Every structure is written in C-alpha cells, then in structure tokens.
Amino acid sequence: MTQSYVIIGDGIAGSSAAETLREGAPDAEITVITDEGEALYNRILIKEFAKGKLPEMPVSIHEPSWYEERDIDLRLNTLVTNVDPEGHRLRTHEGERIEYDKLLVATGGTPAQLPVENSDAEGVHHFWTFQDARAIREHVERAETGIVVGAGLLGIDLAAICGEQDVDAHYLMRGDCWWRYALSTEGAEILHEAMRERGVEPVFGSSVDRFETDDDGHVTAAIDPNGDRYEGDFVGIAIGLDFNTEILQGTGVECDDGILVDEYMRTNVDDIYAAGDITRYHDTILGERAQNGSWDSAKSQGTVAAKNMLDPESEPFRFVSSYSITHFDFPFLSFGHPTIGDDEAERKYSDTEWRRLAFKDGKIVGGVLIGDLSPQSAYKQLMEEERVVADQKEVLLEKSVDLENLAPTQEQ
C-alpha cells in the first residue's frame, strides 16, 4: 500500500525531510505544507539581504518546480490548524482535511513579543521570515535612528543591519555585555568596539519599559527602566522564540517549550515525528535533553527524522552544530551548547581574536571563537568523541590547537 507522509513546515528541517523521504520512498505520497507564501529560502542569508548586500535571488533555495519534479505536493499559504492523531489527519485553515500515515512537525518558532506599551507600533520589527527582511530593508534604507533589543545571535543581526545601513543605533542589553551567557565581557568587548565604530552604541544594564509614538502611531523612542530615552524611528526586537506547538494541543504529544522527541526524532505519539528548531531532543553527546536553533542542526534533524520515518530506529541524531556569522568584519562562530556547562576556559589572543570553551563533566560541550575560526574542527571532534579534556586547558587554548599534544585519554 502507498504510504503517505505529511510534513508541516517548509523550512530547512521540513524540506530536507521531504528530500530524504523521496529518495527512500520513490512511490510514496509526500505533502509539504507551509503558511508562508514562498518555498524554502535561506533564512541565514536574509540578514545579508536586509543589510543591502544581496539581491533576492541567491536567498531562494527551491522554486515550486523543485517539488513538482520530485512529485512532492507543496501547499503554500496553508496554515495547519490542528492535528488528529487518532484519525491520522490534520486540518488546514480552509477546513481541508489531509490524511497521513506518518507526520513530521517542523514548524519552528515565532519571534516573541516584548510585553511593553507600544511594542506593536508602526516601525517596530521582528525578524524571522523573508517578508520580515524585506520590510526591515525597506525601512532601514530611510531610517536615521534605530533601537535594537535582544543581546543574542538574532539581535546582533539587527544591530549589524543598522551598522551596515548607516542607521545611528542604540543596542539595549540587560546585562553587562552582548550574549552574556556564552561570552565574557572581555570577549564581547571586541564586538562592542566594532559596533561603536559602525555607529551602533551598546547600552548595558538597560532594556525597554515602553515605546513612544508620534500622532500617526509610528515609533519614535524607547524609554528604558532607568528612565533614559533613546530616539529611534526604526526598532528591531529579537528576544527569543515562541515555539509553534499550538496545533498539537489536545493530541497528547508531549511539549515543554518545544516538542519532546527521542534521538530518532519520534514524539511520544505513534507516527508523529518532529525536527528542527521546534524540538527538545535527546542529545546523545550530552546524555540529556537539548535544544538547538541552528540551520545545520535543523537540516540534519530533518534528514534523520525522515530516515526513521522510513525505517524506524535506523539512525539516531548525533550532531555538533555550529552557527557562524560575519558582522562588523569579524568572523564569529559558536558551536555545540556554549551557554551550558560547569567549567570554562577562555583566552584573548589579540584585539580581534578570542576564544572560550564550555565544559561539562570534564568534556567540551560548546564554545565561541572570534577572529580565528580554524580550531573549530578540533574542538568539535573532541566534543563528538566525548573526551575528558578539561584538565588540559593550556593545550586546548594554544593559538594553534594540535590534538596530538593532548595526554592520552584515561579510562573512565
């Protein structure tokens, strides 16, 4: 009998799953449903588009013809509103019922709103879709002053867009440095300095109490909890994601700030899998639950989920992710889970080069590299091998990392 596979979400997780399913099941029915109006595009590159550095074309990955050629039924502009696991079917916003034998939920997240007055004013932007990027680009090209909120990997994209588009901006952060859970002030200062050179002023110990607007409802300023006022006709907010799990309400699928899956990307409900940003998965390297918001991890999860949908328990997910950006002229890379751990080591090599490693139970669990990214593969290898190396920080922080210089691993 022909199997039918339905995938909700045409991001990199959903799309990779569709490709793998088609390769493994030439005769299966495969449907990909997305509420967006365009097929898979490169979410990583939309910031370069918003900076004005790229035209639209290279950002697109798949045209609808890519799906047609593979006999994959792509449904654009279609919102799934609920899932019925008993009946093995789901419902769309137009009331259509679509049946599945196996379902993959790859719905990612939606940017969280800042719960303050006027945070929905005209001129306040969140950043997730290509449509968001178009609106941001159009606005920053004519804006003179900006405010950015959110000291993480997406917030810095918005700060870099302001810097690149000559918008004088204040970057409001709650702590004493950018991405304080993964960087120290010494490492972050390299980026702060570069921001300042591009007209983006980091403001520490701040955030937003309320936004002010003009008579037309357009944002004009932010007032921070210290009572300081920052002018901005462009505002970019990136304070995290709300995961798109609402369609699973009442299904019995276990959710807890994401969808809980095992190492095979299976939920606790038969025939329902999940992949990408939306999952809290069993990380076989950490030996505990983890979450990851990165392109390469979402891609790999989509592929692994599809393999297990085709052949249950055929491939566990085991992956060291990395997230690299080049803003303010600095190569920057984080890998693994740099915000967790019980031990750390860091070193500054020059005004533009810095590294930090996070350890848990003596093993590398993540890190951040600024300037020179070349040691990344050595660190990722050690993490993947789960080697106990925290007692050899000097060797690990050598400018040029040579794994041969590490003492042999002791039996555990």
Ligand SMILES: Cc1cc2nc3c(=O)[nH]c(=O)nc-3n(C[C@H](O)[C@H](O)[C@H](O)COP(=O)(O)OP(=O)(O)OC[C@H]3O[C@@H](n4cnc5c(N)ncnc54)[C@H](O)[C@@H]3O)c2cc1C
């Ligand atoms: C501006 C920006 C820059 C980034 N830069 C980097 C980077 O440099 N490096 C890196 O590794 N990662 C980066 N990321 C993160 C990376 O893009 C994500 O981790 C990755 O795209 C997640 O893929 P996904 O398929 O899990 O989810 P998504 O790409 O979010 O796809 C989920 C899709 O499901 C759709 N959907 C949701 N609910 C429904 C529903 N009910 N019905 C139908 N469709 C639905 C959504 O609209 C969306 O299209 C960046 C993200 C952004 C926004």
